[in-house]
Amino acid sequence: xxxxxxxxxxxxxxxxxxxxxxxxxxxxxxxxxxxxxxxxxxxxxxxxxxxxxxxxxxxxxxxxxxxxxxxxxxxxxxxxxxxxxxxxxxxxxxxxxxxxxxxxxxxxxxxxxxxxxxxxxxxxxxxxxxxxxxxxxxxxxxxxxxxxxxxxxxxxxxxxxxxxxxxxxxxxxxxxxxxxxxxxxxxxxxxxxxxxxxxxxxxxxxxxxxxxxxxxxxxxxxxxxxxxxxxxxxxxxxxxxxxxxxxxxxxxxxxxxxxxxxxxxxxxxxxxxxxxxxxxxxxxxxxxxxxxxxxxxxxxxxxxxxxxxxxxxxxxxxxxxxxxxxxxxxxxxxxxxxxxxxxxxxxxxxxxxxxxxxxxxxxxxxxxxxxxxxxxxxxxxxxxxxxxxxxxxxxxxxxxxxxxxxxxxxxxxxxxxxxxxxxxxxxxxxxxxxxxxxxxxxxxxxxxxxxx
Amino acid sequence: xxxxxxxxxxxxxxxxxxxxxxxxxxxxxxxxxxxxxxxxxxxxxxxxxxxxxxxxxxxxxxxxxxxxxxxxxxxxxxxxxxxxxxxxxxxxxxxxxxxxxxxxxxxxxxxxxxxxxxxxxxxxxxxxxxxxxxxxxxxxxxxxxxxxxxxxxxxxxxxxxxxxxxxxxxxxxxxxxxxxxxxxxxxxxxxxxxxxxxxxxxxxxxxxxxxxxxxxxxxxxxxxxxxxx
Numbered sequence: 001x002x003x004x005x006x007x008x009x010x011x012x013x014x015x016x017x018x019x020x021x022x023x024x025x026x027x028x029x030x031x032x033x034x035x036x037x038x039x040x041x042x043x044x045x046x047x048x049x050x051x052x053x054x055x056x057x058x059x060x061x062x063x064x065x066x067x068x069x070x071x072x073x074x075x076x077x078x079x080x081x082x083x084x085x086x087x088x089x090x091x092x093x094x095x096x097x098x099x100x101x102x103x104x105x106x107x108x109x110x111x112x113x114x115x116x117x118x119x120x121x122x123x124x125x126x127x128x129x130x131x132x133x134x135x136x137x138x139x140x141x142x143x144x145x146x147x148x149x150x151x152x153x154x155x156x157x158x159x160x161x162x163x164x165x166x167x168x169x170x171x172x173x174x175x176x177x178x179x180x181x182x183x184x185x186x187x188x189x190x191x192x193x194x195x196x197x198x199x200x201x202x203x204x205x206x207x208x209x210x211x212x213x214x215x216x217x218x219x220x221x222x223x224x225x226x227x228x229x230x231x232x233x234x235x236x237x238x239x240x241x242x243x244x245x246x247x248x249x250x251x252x253x254x255x256x257x258x259x260x261x262x263x264x265x266x267x268x269x270x271x272x273x274x275x276x277x278x279x280x281x282x283x284x285x286x287x288x289x290x291x292x293x294x295x296x297x298x299x300x301x302x303x304x305x306x307x308x309x310x311x312x313x314x315x316x317x318x319x320x321x322x323x324x325x326x327x328x329x330x331x332x333x334x335x336x337x338x339x340x341x342x343x344x345x346x347x348x349x350x351x352x353x354x355x356x357x358x359x360x361x362x363x364x365x366x367x368x369x370x371x372x373x374x375x376x377x378x379x380x381x382x383x384x385x386x387x388x389x390x391x392x393x394x395x396x397x398x399x400x401x402x403x404x405x406x407x408x409x410x411x412x413x414x415x416x417x418x419x420x421x422x423x424x425x426x427x428x429x430x431x432x433x434x435x436x437x438x439x440x441x442x443x444x445x446x447x448x449x450x451x452x
Numbered sequence: 453x454x455x456x457x458x459x460x461x462x463x464x465x466x467x468x469x470x471x472x473x474x475x476x477x478x479x480x481x482x483x484x485x486x487x488x489x490x491x492x493x494x495x496x497x498x499x500x501x502x503x504x505x506x507x508x509x510x511x512x513x514x515x516x517x518x519x520x521x522x523x524x525x526x527x528x529x530x531x532x533x534x535x536x537x538x539x540x541x542x543x544x545x546x547x548x549x550x551x552x553x554x555x556x557x558x559x560x561x562x563x564x565x566x567x568x569x570x571x572x573x574x575x576x577x578x579x580x581x582x583x584x585x586x587x588x589x590x591x592x593x594x595x596x597x598x599x600x601x602x603x604x605x606x607x608x609x610x611x612x613x614x615x616x617x618x619x620x621x622x623x624x625x626x627x628x629x630x631x632x633x634x635x636x637x638x639x640x641x642x643x644x645x646x647x648x649x650x651x652x653x654x655x656x657x658x659x660x661x662x663x664x665x666x667x668x669x670x671x672x673x674x675x676x677x678x679x680x681x
Contacts (some may be wrong), residue, residue: 278561278672285559293640320610321636324649352640359644 015175019168026164034156038149042128046109049130049142053107058135065093071142072118081114081127081143089139096141097122100129105139107132114143185214193221201229242291246284253280290423297349297426309350311341311382311449315373318354322362330367333358336374341382343449345431353427356420357386357445364390365442381450392443458503458573459483463493463519464535465511469558473506476562477569490514497523502530504572506565509536509547517550524551531572533565544639563673567625574624584619587679589658589666591619600658600666610635611654618667618677627674651675 052071056064064084071082072095083096091098097115104110109128116123129143188206195203204225205218260273319335326333343350354373361371369389376383424447428435434448460482464470467488474484485500487493490511497505497519505523509516520532534552536543547555554568584591588601591612598605598615607615614635618626628647632638655667664680 275671282561288559289557317636321638321642321646324653325644325646328649348639351638355638355640355642359642363644 010179012175012179015171015178019171019175022171023164023168026160026167030156030160034153037152037156041149041152042146045128045144045146046130049128049144050107050109052142053130053132053140056134056140057132061092061136061138064134064136064138064140068094068140077145078116078118078120078123079145079147081116081125081129081141081145083141085139085141087133087137087139092138094141096143099131099139099141103129103131103141105131105133111146112143114141182214189218196225201225201232242287245287249280249283249287253277253284256280294422294426297423297430306344307347308342309345309347311343311350311375311384312337312339314347314351314354315375315384317351318358319373321355322358326362326371329362329365331362331365332370333362334370334372336372339375339377339382341375341377341449343382343431343433343451345449349427349430353424353447354384354386356424357384357447360420361386361388361390361443361445364388366390369442378448381448383449384447385444386446387440387444388442390442392439393437457481457483459485459501460504460506460569461493461497461500461502462486462506463488463490463497463511463516464506464508465489466508469508472562473565476566480566482569488512490516490519494519494522497530498526498528504569505530505532506569507532507534507552509534509543517546520547520551533568533572535560561627561672563625563670564627564629567627567630567673570624571621571626571630574621579620584616586619586622586677587666589615589619589679591616600660600663603660605657607654607657610650611657614650614654615658615677618675621677623676623678625670625673625676630674 056067059067061084068082068084072080081094081096083094084092085099086092089099095116095118097117100112100114103112107130109130112127112129114125114127114129116125126146127143128146129141131139131141133139185206192203192205204222207215207218207222256273256277260270260277264270264273315335315337319333323333358371358373365371365388371386371388374385374387376385425435428447431449433450434446436446436448438444438446460477462470462473462477462484464473464486465488470486470488474486478484485496487496490513492513493507493511494514507516507519511519514522516534516536520534523530523532531553532551534547534550534555535558536547536555537558544555544557553572556565556568582593584593589598590600591598593616596612598607598612614631617631617635631647631651632640632642651667651669655665658667659665666677666680668676668678670676
C-alpha cells in the first residue's frame, strides 16, 4: 500500500521532526530527574545509616544489641537491616545472616548484597550498607534496601509514559492535520492558478482573514494578477486606440490616392495627391514612433545618461525653440526663471518632456492668449510649471490624459497625435518625478522634481 | 547626382527593405552592392573600395555593431550609416560609439536616408574657415556678422548657427531631423512643424522680397541652401 500523500508533505515532516526532538528532550529530562532523585535518595539513606552506625561506636555490646533489635522492630516493608557480629564474625543479633565479604569496615556507605534472615525467611537483598568495628571489637552493620530506587524509576517511567505518549500523538496528529490543510490550500491555489494560466484573468487566489505566509503570498499573487489584468486590458484598449488612430490617417491616404488616380488631369495633380498621401503616411509613422518611444521609456528600468541637469537651461532652450511658433500663432510665450535649480536626469528626455508640455500648451491656446513657462523652488525640490490660457483639461479628462492615446474630443481638431502628454508622463515616471494637472486660468501642468 | 559614381555597400538582411534602398539610391546615381548577412557584409566591406556603408543594426550571423567595430579595429574608416529597427533609448548612442557616423531609426523616409548619405559622402567645408561664402551670402564666424551682398542680416544666435550649418553644406538637402539633431541638438521629433517655422524666419531675413531665393524647400525631403543661379 502506498503511504498517504500527506506523509511526504513538508509540514508533516516538520511535525514528525518536532515530535521526535520533543521526545528526545523529554527522555533526557526524565533521565536527569531520575538520576538526581536517585542521588538524593541514596545520599539521604547513606547519611542516615552512617550516623546510626557511628552513634554506637563506643557503647557496650548490650546497648548495641538493644538498638539493633529496636531498629529492626518496625519494618513491615522489610527494608531495614541491622546486624551485630562478634570480632570473629559470628552473628550476635540482627537480621543479617553473615558479614558480607566485600564490605569494608570503614563506617562509610557502600552498595552490597546481603542475606536477610527474619521470621519470614531469608532473602538476598541489594542494599546500601555501613559496617564499622566498634570500640568493643564487635562489628555493626546497618543497611537499607536499595530497591527503593527501582520504585522511583517506576514512578518516573510511568510519568513519562503518561506525559510523553499523548504529547507525541498530539504532535503527529497536529502535523498531519496542518499538512493536510496546507496541502488542500495549495491544491486549491494550484487549481485557480491553472485557471489563470488557461486565460481566466479574473480568477484570484483564496486569502483567509488572518496573516500567515501562505495568505501573504496569495495576497501578493493577487496584486500581481490585478496588475496583469490591468495591463492586458490596457493593451487591448491601446490596440483599439492604435487601430482607430491609424485607421483615420490611412483611410484618408487611401481616399487621396484613389481620387488622385481617378481624377488627376495632369502630372501636377498627381504629384499633389501623392504629396498629401505621403504626409498622411508620415503622420501614421509618427504615431507608431511615438508609441514605440512611450513603450521603450515605460520599460526602461533606469536612465543610462543620468547627469546633473540645469533646469533653467532646459527651459530656455524650449522657450527659444517654441518662441517663433507661438509668435506666428499670436500666442505670447513667456519664461520666468528667477531660480537656479539642478536635477539629476537625462538631458534629452527632460528636454523632450518640457518641449511636449509647451508644444501642447501652444497648440491649444487660442490667438491672443499666453503660455508661461516657470521654474519654482519648493522645499522638496524644483517645480517646472507650464501655464496657458487655453481651454484647460476638465477634471474628468485629467486621469485619462495619463492613459495612452487619450485626446479629449475638444482637441480633436488640433494637429498632433494625442500622445504628447503620455510621453511626458512616461518620462516623468522614469525619473521618479511627479506630474500634476491643475486648474489655472486655462491649464496648469507641473513637473515636481523632488531631490532623490 | 551631386556625387556621381559614389560606391555604396548596403548590408541589410531584409530583402524588401534592401531592394527599396538599392532602387532608390540607384536612381540617384550611386553604384550599389548589397550583402545579406554580417559575415558576407564584413568580407565585402573589407575588400571593396566603398565611399559609404549602410549597415543594419540586427543582422544574421554577425551583428551590425560587431561588423562596424571589426572594421574600425582594422583601421577601415569608411563612413557608416547605421539603420536600426530597435527603438531603445541608448541604441543610437551604442551605434555611434561602435564607430557609426550617423544613425537612422526605422521606419525612415527614403529621402531622409538619401540626405544623410549625401551628407556623409561630402566633406563639409573646412571647419577652420572663419568666413563662409555662398554666392552673395557671407558669414563671418569671428565677428558673428552675416550679410547678403551689402545688406547686413540681423540674426539671432540660433539663426546664425542654422545658417552656418546650411552654408557649410551648400547645395545639400537637409532634412528636418538632421537640422534638429545638428543645430538644436535635439533627438526627438516634435509634433509641430517647428523646423519649418525657424527656417521660415531665417528665410525672411536671408531672402529679401526682391532677391532671388537661396533657401529652398525640397518637397517631401527638407531644405537646401544654394547660390542663386
